[in-house]
Amino acid sequence: MAVPPGERGATRIADRVVAKIATQAAREALAGLPPDAVPPHATVVVHHDRARVRVSLELPYPSDIGDQCATVRRRVASRVEALAGMEVPEVAVEIERLHLAQTHGVTPGKAQGRTR
Secondary structure (H helix, E strand, O other): OOHHHHHHHOOOOOOOHHHHHHHHHEEEEEEEEOOOOOOOOOEEEEEOOEEEEEEEEEEEOOOOOOHHHHHHHHHHHHHHHHHHOOEEEEEEEEEEEEOOOOOOOOOOOOOOOOOO
16 A cells, blocks of 8 residues: 555654765865865755755865866755755855965075066
8 A cells, every 4th residue: 555645754864864965065176275174074064855054164275266176166056955955955065274285496585576
């Protein structure tokens, strides 16, 4: 005897599971992080089938920060939607720290370029 759909129950995905999915998606979106960077971390608030995500991360500098943030937002939203089946109306990206690119022959803290 088949049970009607309304009586079968529901699957609830824990917030921490959605946060892990979002964290992994942010890592995937950021190829080439500086070696001393702290890996991305995500927190989520789930309400029904909607997840609001906040991702904290560190980025190399100089770089196109806006483009990197947009890439993270798209990747996190698509992975959470695909794997958890939740709508993601908001992905807030918080930059915790920028890592200066190390160049050969440059001493950290020394001025570069022309000075007058």
